[in-house]
Amino acid sequence: TQLLEQSPQFLSIQEGENLTVYCNSSSVFSSLQWYRQEPGEGPVLLVTVVTGGEVKKLKRLTFQFGDARKDSSLHITAAQPGDTGLYLCAGFRGGGNKLTFGTGTQLKVEL
């Protein structure tokens, strides 16, 4: 059973378009993180959200943690080819020594 489901699984858009990636669960997480991964490399942390309802912005990326701390979203404004990659949400539960990853969203931004 996958605790964190991401949608969509694949997304191919044109440069300049906006997009939203969703990360949903039936479980409550003490914190949730978003990572971006490029081929042949390990994931790199983008942001951590801790408080229910929290919104964080990182340039053109906006992250939101659901009020009940069960879901999160990532919105990218005016996507660029450099945004291409695999986006992964991940959450800590309970004691915080196990990070569970979502199913991943593969984003491709074309010129």
Place this chain on the structure above:
Amino acid sequence: SQTIHQWPATLVQPVGSPLSLECTVEGTSNPNLYWYRQAAGRGLQLLFYSVGIGQISSEVPQNLSASRPQDRQFILSSKKLLLSDSGFYLCAWSRDNNSPLHFGNGTRLTVT
């Protein structure tokens, strides 16, 4: 600053052969250490994690084992590889519980 080293980058091994992947962290003490496996373009599956020397927690029953012989060294092993062990293996560390993970660049393992 902290760095994580994982090797080798790629590995091709025959079925039934042993495996040893090594991961070391520099610049920090008593980190949490993790081994993940990733299918192509998908999320990461947690295999093992360790909160201290000799302390290993296994997440899924499998053909693999892990050891932490030193504070900043984490080793993933197998006595006899299976075809299904092929995948992208990632080592990671975190400062403590609920802290972000920092990943190595992974090992692409192909079992033939």
